[in-house]
Amino acid sequence: xxxxxxVGGGDMPVFEGxxxxxxxxxxxxxxxxxxxxxxDIGISGGVTAMDDFLERFFPRVYExxxxxxxxxxxxxxxxFLQLFTSCLYLAALIASFVASRVCSKQGRRPTMQxxxxxxxxxxxxxxxxxxxxxxxxxxxxxxxxxxxxNQAVPLFLSELAPAKIRGALNISFxxxxxxxxxxxxxxxxxxxxxxxxxxxxxxxxxxxxxxxxCVGSMSICETPTSLxxxxxxxxxxxxLQRIRGVANVDNEFxxxxxxxxxxxxxxxxxxxxxxxxxxxxxxxxxLLQVFQQFTGINAIMFYAPVLFxxxxxxxxxxxxxAVITGLVNVFSTLxxxxxxxxxxxxxxxxxxxxxxFITQSIIxxxxxxxxxxxxxxxxxxxxxxxxxxxxxxxxxxWSWGPLGWLIPSETFPLExxxxxxxxxxxxNMLFTFLVAQAFLSMLCNMKAGIFFFFAAWIVVMGLFxxxxxxxxxxxxxxxxxxRVWKQHWFWKRFMDEEDVKPAAKxxxxxxxxxx
Ligand code: BGC
Numbered sequence: 001x002x003x004x005x006x007v008g009g010g011d012m013p014v015f016e017g018x019x020x021x022x023x024x025x026x027x028x029x030x031x032x033x034x035x036x037x038x039x040d041i042g043i044s045g046g047v048t049a050m051d052d053f054l055e056r057f058f059p060r061v062y063e064x065x066x067x068x069x070x071x072x073x074x075x076x077x078x079x080f081l082q083l084f085t086s087c088l089y090l091a092a093l094i095a096s097f098v099a100s101r102v103c104s105k106q107g108r109r110p111t112m113q114x115x116x117x118x119x120x121x122x123x124x125x126x127x128x129x130x131x132x133x134x135x136x137x138x139x140x141x142x143x144x145x146x147x148x149x150n151q152a153v154p155l156f157l158s159e160l161a162p163a164k165i166r167g168a169l170n171i172s173f174x175x176x177x178x179x180x181x182x183x184x185x186x187x188x189x190x191x192x193x194x195x196x197x198x199x200x201x202x203x204x205x206x207x208x209x210x211x212x213x214c215v216g217s218m219s220i221c222e223t224p225t226s227l228x229x230x231x232x233x234x235x236x237x238x239x240l241q242r243i244r245g246v247a248n249v250d251n252e253f254x255x256x257x258x259x260x261x262x263x264x265x266x267x268x269x270x271x272x273x274x275x276x277x278x279x280x281x282x283x284x285x286x287l288l289q290v291f292q293q294f295t296g297i298n299a300i301m302f303y304a305p306v307l308f309x310x311x312x313x314x315x316x317x318x319x320x321x322a323v324i325t326g327l328v329n330v331f332s333t334l335x336x337x338x339x340x341x342x343x344x345x346x347x348x349x350x351x352x353x354x355x356x357f358i359t360q361s362i363i364x365x366x367x368x369x370x371x372x373x374x375x376x377x378x379x380x381x382x383x384x385x386x387x388x389x390x391x392x393x394x395x396x397x398w399s400w401g402p403l404g405w406l407i408p409s410e411t412f413p414l415e416x417x418x419x420x421x422x423x424x425x426x427x428n429m430l431f432t433f434l435v436a437q438a439f440l441s442m443l444c445n446m447k448a449g450i451f452f453f454f455a456a457w458i459v460v461m462g463l464f465x466x467x468x469x470x471x472x473x474x475x476x477x478x479x480x481x482x483r484v485w486k487q488h489w490f491w492k493r494f495m496d497e498e499d500v501k502p503a504a505k506x507x508x509x510x511x512x513x514x515x
Contacts, residue, residue, distance in 0.1 A: 017244025017496055019162055022221075024241070027169065030156045031176040032209045033112060033149030034120050037368065038180020039206050040142050041301050042326065046087040046188025046202065046319055048076065049305040053199035057084075057132050065122030076306050078445035079134065079437075082095035085302050086436035087136055091143025092150065093429035099151035100422045106224045108156040115148035116214035120207065127204035138203075145210075147180060150425055154409070155418070159223035160243060170409060171337045174402040178333050180209070181301055182326035189319040224253070229260040238331040262415065266319040269419035280491035281480075284469065285408035285424040291461035292404035293431035295356055296454030297396045299391055299439045300325065310443070311367070311385050312376025321386045328390045332397035344473040345403055346465060352399030353462035357455050364451030371448065400461075404428070410472055413481050 047053050054062035061078045101113040117142050147472030154173050161169040187205050191198035221243065227236035236256065238248040266272055273282060300307065304325055308318035339348060363385055370377050377385065407418070408424035442450050470484045470491070484494050 008209045015244070015255075016246045016248055017162055017252070018074070019165065019274035020243060020245040022245075023160055023162070023243045026160055026220040027157060027172075029220050029459060030112060030153050030160075031172060032216065033153035034173045034176035034505045035183075035209050036115075036178035036206065036213060037146050038177035038182075038297040039184045039209060040088060040146060040180075041177070041298070042181035042184025042322075043188065043202055043206065044088075044139075045302045046185065046192070046305050047324065048081055049309060049315060049318060050085060050188075050192060050199045050202075050357045051315070052196040052485070056127075058136060071371060071444070072310055072312075072371060072376065073447045074444035075310065076303075077440045079441070082437045082440050083140060084135060086433050088139045088143035088146065089429045089433035089436060090384055092147035093309040093426050093433065095144040095147025096201050096422065096425050096429060099148040101149070102419075103152050103226075104156065104418075105230075105275050107224045107230070108152045108159070109221045109226075111148050111152035112156065112213065112217045114222075115145045115152065116210055116217055118142070118145035118148065119210035120214060122497075123204060123210050127200045128206070131227055142206075145216055147179045149198050151422070154405070154421075156223055158409070159225045162244070169338050170406050171333065171340065171402045174405060175330070175333050175337070178326070178397065178401075182323070182330050185304075185319070189316075189323050192316055192319050206382065216403065220235045225260070228253075228256050229263060233257070239330040241468075269416050273419050273423070276424060276496070278412075278420070278495055279494045280485050280488070281408070281411040282412075282414075282420055282423060282425040284411060285420055287464060288400075288404045288407055288428045289424055289427040290431050291457065291464065292400045292428065292460070293435050294454065294457035295400055296360060296435075296451070296457075297340075297393070297401070298432055299443075299450075299454070301329075302392060302436055303439060304389070305445075305468040306399050306440070307389075308382075308386065311371060311382050312378075313382055321389075324386065325393050329401075331398045333393040333402060336360075336402045339398065340402070340406070341473060344471050345407060346469060346471045348399040349403060349465045349469065350462065352395035353458055355395035356392050357458040357462070358449045359388045359395070360455040360458060362390075364448050364455065367448035373447070407469075407472065410475075411480055411484070433490060 010271065010389050016252050048058075051062065051065075054065065058078060058081050061076055061081050064078075065075050081108060099111055099114075102114065122138045122140075122142030122145055125134050125141060129135040129138060154170070157169050157173060158166060184202075186502075187202050191202045194201060221239050222235075224236040224240040224243070227233075227239060237249065240256075241247055242254055244252070303316040304322040305315075308321045309315065313321060336348065366377070366381060366385060366388075376382070403426070410420055412420040439450075442453070446453060469488060470488050472484060475483050481495070485491050
């Protein structure tokens with residue numbers, strides 16, 4: 001059975017309840033899963049730029065780096081070094097399929113507990129590593145943690161949040177990711193001067209949020225939806241009363257029961273997802289993730305310090321620059337929280353396409369003209385590159401970053417939403433893996449051309465957003481089939497009558513649910 005979660009729509013009836021302290025506490029604890037994910041994204045680039053770390057585990061890269069004048073673009077090109085960063089996403093990709101079952105059969109809370117357990121194992125293995133195999137094993141354990149957390153946390157947040165703040169809460173997950181990346185950047189900056197074990201401390205500090213998630217996840221509740229869908233109706237009601245802070249939760253309770261009944265009817269959401277009528281949201285969910293990664297964002301998030309060293313900054317200045325881009329990332333995400341329901345999804349995505357295309361292209365031009373395989377940029381040119389990277393990150397952070405997650409969560413009809421979202425998560429992990437694994441080699445082979453490669457993809461995604469991506473701002477989630485897909489000039493052809501079950505209508509006074 002597909003798990004059912006409650007989500008909000010534009011014209012949603014109001015349920016009784018308030019935003020209780022307990023809900024806020026649960027949400028913050030769960031969002032630490034996102035913070036862990038962000039920390040892992042941000043930490044590896046800085047650590048792989050630290051000499052002590054390289055000397056110990058990647059002596060050949062270290063030697064090459066010392067003779068940097070050999071070739072600027074190829075300083076760090078080493079498959080094992082990239083594997084250190086990327087294997088986490090491969091583990092997460094596989095783990096997310098297991099996690100989706102655990103999440104559905106055992107609940108969100110145990111899934112998060114399992115995530116925090118793997119996070120802790122990963123932190124111990126990586127920070128205490130004395131051999132490269134221990135490092136890789138540790139990153140794999142962290143990846144399993146990410147797979148479990150990314151499956152459970154967004155569901156948990158959606159199900160726990162009062163309907164009226166559900167949209168903003170969805171983007172809060174991304175906000176915590178960016179905070180995690182930023183903290184990792186700062187930690188790397190602080191640890192770069194701690195010899196010889198700064199890198200160990202950088203990796204060990206991940207233990208703080210992991211421990212917090214571990215202890216915290218014991219004190220949070222299971223979501224009412226998860227309890228009810230597993231037949232624990234009365235427990236579900238009690239939890240609902242507790243999180244809403246009112247005794248009368250009948251309407252919301254009924255609506256969750258209704259959603260769970262609907263979920264029960266679709267016994268094979270994955271086969272339903274393969275039907276022609278599911279094509280539009282499925283294609284869009286997958287392409288959004290592919291495009292999100294082909295903006296080149298993670299080339300910057302993972303390797304910013306490495307990239308900044310490539311353009312000629314010293315080790316410390318590079319880490320500082322990464323701190324600055326991390327900060328820009330956090331604050332620009334806040335713009336999205338504010339603008340997404342006002343300006344709409346398409347406006348943000350299209351504006352960002354222009355911004356990201358221009359910045360990637362100019363970075364490419366500057367490097368192509370001034371950064372030769374030997375020598376480095378002068379100070380002004382290098383600073384211009386950092387500013388351009390910041391403007392690029394800004395564009396991503398208020399558009400393709402959060403919306404890559406938000407849109408797939410609101411465009412699937414009731415019966416395939418969770419299964420469809422699982423596709424979005426795994427596609428994200430797969431393409432994150434590919435970028436992480438390939439970027440340094442691509443930089444070495446394509447040199448400045450790599451930035452034109454990303455710029456070209458940005459043009460493609462711009463055309464996609466312009467012609468194929470419908471606007472979903474303000475459309476109730478259960479009306480997307482009727483009001484979006486059936487009206488769209490291209491996607492309506494997939495909506496032949498016999499294949500499309502009308503979107504399930506929630507009884508009046510009951511808000512839409514997703515299964
Ligand atoms: C992406 C990550 C990326 C992060 C940057 C997320 O939406 O999925 O891959 O590193 O944004 O803030």
